[in-house]
Amino acid sequence: MIDSFMPMGASETCGIVAVAGHPEAAKMVYLGLYALQHRGQESAGIVSSDGKQIYSHVGDGRVSSVFTQKELESLPGNLAIGHVRYSTTGASAHKNSQPILVKYKGGLMAIAHNGNITNASILKDELESRGAIFQTTTDSELLLHLIAQSSCKNFEETLYSSLIRLKGSYSILLLHGDRLIVMRDPRGFKPLCIGSLDDAHVFASESCALDIMGARLERDVKPGEIIRLENNAIKSERPFAPVEQSFCVFEYIYFCRPDSIVEGKSVHEIRHRLGAQLAEEHPIEADVVIPVPDSSNSAALGFSRQSGIPFDLGLIRSHYVGRTFIQPTQKIRDFGARVKYNTIKSILNNKRVVVVDDSIVRGTTSKQIVTMLRNGGAKEIHFLSSAPPWKFPCYFGIDTPSEQELIANTQTIDKIREYIGSDTLGYTSLQGMLKVMHQDMTYCCACFDGKYPGGKPDIFRKDILEI
Numbered sequence: 001m002i003d004s005f006m007p008m009g010a011s012e013t014c015g016i017v018a019v020a021g022h023p024e025a026a027k028m029v030y031l032g033l034y035a036l037q038h039r040g041q042e043s044a045g046i047v048s049s050d051g052k053q054i055y056s057h058v059g060d061g062r063v064s065s066v067f068t069q070k071e072l073e074s075l076p077g078n079l080a081i082g083h084v085r086y087s088t089t090g091a092s093a094h095k096n097s098q099p100i101l102v103k104y105k106g107g108l109m110a111i112a113h114n115g116n117i118t119n120a121s122i123l124k125d126e127l128e129s130r131g132a133i134f135q136t137t138t139d140s141e142l143l144l145h146l147i148a149q150s151s152c153k154n155f156e157e158t159l160y161s162s163l164i165r166l167k168g169s170y171s172i173l174l175l176h177g178d179r180l181i182v183m184r185d186p187r188g189f190k191p192l193c194i195g196s197l198d199d200a201h202v203f204a205s206e207s208c209a210l211d212i213m214g215a216r217l218e219r220d221v222k223p224g225e226i227i228r229l230e231n232n233a234i235k236s237e238r239p240f241a242p243v244e245q246s247f248c249v250f251e252y253i254y255f256c257r258p259d260s261i262v263e264g265k266s267v268h269e270i271r272h273r274l275g276a277q278l279a280e281e282h283p284i285e286a287d288v289v290i291p292v293p294d295s296s297n298s299a300a301l302g303f304s305r306q307s308g309i310p311f312d313l314g315l316i317r318s319h320y321v322g323r324t325f326i327q328p329t330q331k332i333r334d335f336g337a338r339v340k341y342n343t344i345k346s347i348l349n350n351k352r353v354v355v356v357d358d359s360i361v362r363g364t365t366s367k368q369i370v371t372m373l374r375n376g377g378a379k380e381i382h383f384l385s386s387a388p389p390w391k392f393p394c395y396f397g398i399d400t401p402s403e404q405e406l407i408a409n410t411q412t413i414d415k416i417r418e419y420i421g422s423d424t425l426g427y428t429s430l431q432g433m434l435k436v437m438h439q440d441m442t443y444c445c446a447c448f449d450g451k452y453p454g455g456k457p458d459i460f461r462k463d464i465l466e467i
């Protein structure tokens with residue numbers, strides 16, 4: 001389901017990378033962003049520091065189109081932070097590209113944020129009433145204003161007193177002059193890991209960003225941890241009152257790359273186990289198991305190994321569909337799915353097909369996929385979701401449809417099956433999903449069970465942030 005041309009389902013979250021203490025910090029961040037492209041294709045940006053000045057380049061589109069050799073040469077210094085964006089709050093405008101760079105009484109600072117501040121509208125009203133002028137419509141800018149308006153005496157106090165005001169999810173990289181500060185919210189919703197590259201320190205949303213630059217994964221930033229890098233030495237503290245960890249379970253199911261190690265766990269292995277669990281819960285007689293590529297590959301493989309039904313590729317995904325894709329004026333049936341996928345008819349022809357997807361959001365994509373598989377010759381289609389029924393919106397960092405648009409919120413499983421047109425339909429149960437997750441962690445599963453960690457954010461008003 002991962003693609004920028006995704007008008008019907010859930011949208012992705014953002015990706016962040018920082019490198020400190022490396023002579024080619026910006027180029028390393030560029031590589032890291034390239035590996036995190038799946039977390040956002042709307043814009044990309046890097047801010048670097050050489051200790052005297054701060055340099056910035058941000059642009060719309062994918063990393064490879066935003067940066068040329070010339071732009072990377074214009075980002076000197078041994079410290080750099082970067083961001084790839086998929087809008088979760090704020091309009092999809094160029095001004096919302098990150099890192100956001102501002103000048104205030106304490107100097108220059110830049111922020112790269114992954115997550116969603118759920119009390120953003122209240123904080124924004126308050127800050128504006130005290131004279132703040134926001135240059136973006138994103139929630140990420142809030143921390144910069146809180147810092148700028150703080151009356152605390154030193155930066156440490158300023159930072160802590162600002163962070164304590166934020167509710168929701170954040171993994172943040174803050175470049176402040178020639179210093180780097182790295183933060184994760186107390187519940188640890190969004191991933192953030194630490195790596196080392198010779199004498200340099202690397203921070204990234206996922207470990208696949210470390211791999212591409214040849215860095216070694218050291219550990220994850222802990223929930224509620226604030227890390228300061230001064231003179232290339234790590235200073236860590238966890239100043240917040242401890243709360244239960246609420247790591248986003250959907251990071252494992254869909255967002256992260258399968259080759260990433262997140263919170264010490266292989267994403268591929270978790271997805272593989274989810275597929276095996278799905279096979280245990282839904283025994284089916286069929287000829288072939290196919291994934292909806294690419295995010296369901298590992299789960300479909302797990303299903304195949306557990307059930308003994310051969311795995312194959314019945315759907316092929318185009319990797320080259322961009323946001324600026326121009327559609328023909330004349331309507332073509334199931335066009336959205338056709339642009340992304342095509343079938344291999346020799347795999348499907350006259351077969352009983354199990355198709356595994358990572359999730360079903362509105363059901364429109366699933367319906368189009370079922371139609372494509374039928375047109376490709378499938379005799380029976382058994383549609384399975386490795387995630388439980390998605391019933392509730394997410395407020396912590398992804399852009400999901402409203403409750404009414406989430407098909408599992410309003411329809412029974414049989415009605416959904418009827419709508420998408422498959423012969424059978426099954427989901428991994430919530431209990432089954434939690435069984436295959438690691439027991440040494442606690443997760444946010446709110447989109448499946450409606451139990452929002454810390455309570456449902458009833459003050460979340462998207463309109464104030466001009467979506």
Ligand code: SF4
Nearest residue numbers: 248394396444446447
């Ligand atoms: S509501 Fe769902 S998508 Fe959002 S943070 Fe929780 S598990 Fe992740």
